[in-house]
Amino acid sequence: MILRSLLLRQGRFALPRSTLIRPFRRYLASQIEETYTNPHQHQQFIAGADGDATKSQAATSLSAESEVLDNDPVALNYALQQHSKAVTGKIGSMVEPHYRPHELLSNPPSPKDITLELLMASQSHIGHSTSLWHPANAKYIFGVRGEDGHPIHIISLDVTAAHLRRACKVVSGVTERGGLVLFVGSREGQARCVVNAASMSKGCHLFTKWIPGTITNGQQILGKCKKKVVNHKDEEVKGFEDQLIQKAAVKPDLVVCLNPLENYVLLHECALNNIPTVGIVDTDVNPTWITYPIPANDDSLRCVQLIAGVLGRAGQEGQAVRRELALTGQLPARQDHGLEPPAEQETDERNSRDKEHGRNLLQAGDV
């Protein structure tokens, strides 16, 4: 398993813990109030739903030339090629907006874009054969479909949407408060969306087998991983190396699991350590394993990428809020890291010693 180094996220200076002022909805709103257009509404497949799509291309505002270095021929060639593509590439007909699989990874939808039509188009309502179901999922199931021999359960899309929105709130709430989210998806094809979601939420990702004991036996398995201290602006702060040697690897504050059936050990360890979990619960999955289940189809890659993308966007929004608050001086992060601020003389001595001896920190090892 390759686990990126878990990082300490505590701030350097211990401010008195202030009551978190919950920001208003419009706290981060820009000056110009724009009507929100759902970029994924073409997947709704309702006639007339996006009636203005034909006019969206009418404004042929040709983009201005970007500032290019005058003396770099490669840059000039590239600029010409981009200009030519932009100006002549779409001339001829207007192609209707349609589903393009790579967009789930390059531009995932946000929690605002969750609609029943989008979920249905992503095959998230398709459950497993009725003979394979877990009865605890009865409240998530809409009904049975299929021919006489092979009926399957259909998951209620309104239930899916509600649970997915709740999970988005959980993820953005955790990231708003400086929490660490771990995205896990070990099935084939889930690696990219897991990495994307983790990078948007500034969390950690895992797309291979979870090594049992990574949380419960963390001091052994993650004993040699690299740790660092970052301040409220996410800048690394030096001076804590001695203290970090003794510190255990940090545990995630939230775990998002895209295939709970294969990762039951991970979920059990999270439960033992009071770590809340978010997970995609298919009709054959035990929903009691997961704190915030999302009833959906875990076998469809499109559905999984959609859910991972939406949760990643939620984490991104939470990170943006946290950054805004940090820049104005309000620090929502917990300050119970137990680190002592290094003294000034010790810092100078250490810096000079570093330059003389070239001491290296412990490096992360591939476990």
Added chain:
Amino acid sequence: MITRRLARPAGALTSTSWTCASCTRASLLPQTCRQPPSRRSLHHVPPLTYDESFKRQGIPGLLSPDGFRIAWTDYQGSMVQKLNELTAGEPYEDAHVKQLALQFARDPMAASLFNHASMAHNNHFFFNSLSTSPLKVDRLPTLQQSLNNTFGSMETLQSTFLDTAAAMFGPGFVWLVWARNLDNPAAGAQRRGAWRILTTYLAGTPYPEAGYRQQGLDMNNNSAASYNSYMNQQPVNTVGAFGSFSQSGREQAKLPPGGTNVMPVLCVNTWEHVWLRDYGMNGKRRFLRDWWDCVDWSQVESIAPVEAKHPLEFQRG
């Protein structure tokens, strides 16, 4: 309860041989007007910036509302409809028109697809250069200077362009293109190039990536020798004609990756259906003259590449 089966068993959907007495006659009649399968077509007629105005009062100084309807609304509609039919169900059904034209230029079995894609592209390009209040070229000094560097004067450009178009027998397009010099420029210098006038008969395309279907010559009165001299590259002896050390190979190597050496900025559609209704059978020259006065040079200026608008000293391409 969730596990209860649906009230609608599968058997109700299958047709049975029994029909009730009241609908015996109706059900036994053959289904003549069957509803077409609901399928969403991916290509639509693109909106023009001024098409609302054009629909109501035509293109001022060029086409009447009826003429515009024939040349744009009906014709582009038929091109798009044919494109939808030809690409339905195929993996390239959502590709843009230019990409279809470039992809299928080399495939003679897909000639119909190329023709319709290229015509749709060229027609849209033509109508994009028209507007309700066109800007004259003398209001754009850098562009005018750049054109003068190649042609000497705007009058020469106009006469060359329109004479070329008038001399073409049969339908086609005439393009004003910026042709880049393939030699890499000296360090610190702009890549040189010049303006050129390009003819494409029928549904030919000016892009060199689809060079097989440029259709720049009327092959009815050209021989293989004249075609070769037009293409200006085919040696009699094919030894050394291909590969990285041949002339074509060396020229190809000079192209930047993904780059093109020709960039069209303006075109005129000389297909008869565009001007026949408003100008009559003998009205081609009058149409071309009127068209030149209606060209919106601001659109040309925005399409033209940056290196074409920084004129160097007088140079012929």
